[in-house]
Amino acid sequence: MNPNFVMMMANLEPEEAIFVQSIMKDLDEPQQQQFLAMYQNKRRDTTLILITTLMGFFGFAGIQRFLTDRIGMGILYFFTGGLCLIGTIVDLVNYKSMTLEYNRQVAAEILTTLKLWNNR
Numbered sequence: 001m002n003p004n005f006v007m008m009m010a011n012l013e014p015e016e017a018i019f020v021q022s023i024m025k026d027l028d029e030p031q032q033q034q035f036l037a038m039y040q041n042k043r044r045d046t047t048l049i050l051i052t053t054l055m056g057f058f059g060f061a062g063i064q065r066f067l068t069d070r071i072g073m074g075i076l077y078f079f080t081g082g083l084c085l086i087g088t089i090v091d092l093v094n095y096k097s098m099t100l101e102y103n104r105q106v107a108a109e110i111l112t113t114l115k116l117w118n119n120r
Helices: 005-010 016-025 031-041 046-058 062-066 072-083 086-118
Strands: none
Touching: 005 016, 005 031, 016 031, 016 086, 031 086, 046 062, 046 072, 046 086, 062 072, 062 086, 072 086
């Protein structure tokens, strides 16, 4: 097994690791390396999302939404104080699922990109 793959899997949440393995099963070794390099750069860590969500309680609401490519919601959170802190509290409860959803979307986009590159 590729040592980069093993090291990368150690940094992932269990559900995320299972999803990444299922996506990579049909890729050959060079494609797996490309996927891992691209995924490592684009994925978001749950700790980062948790910290940025907590920043919403100190006047910097919405950063977690910007980091997960929900720009409109990020602007709304910023100007409404995290929807009067209610949205920030909801995000605090759901930060893991928000991160997993974003990372799955990123993985699917990378897989599509790799397939397009290889079909040329």
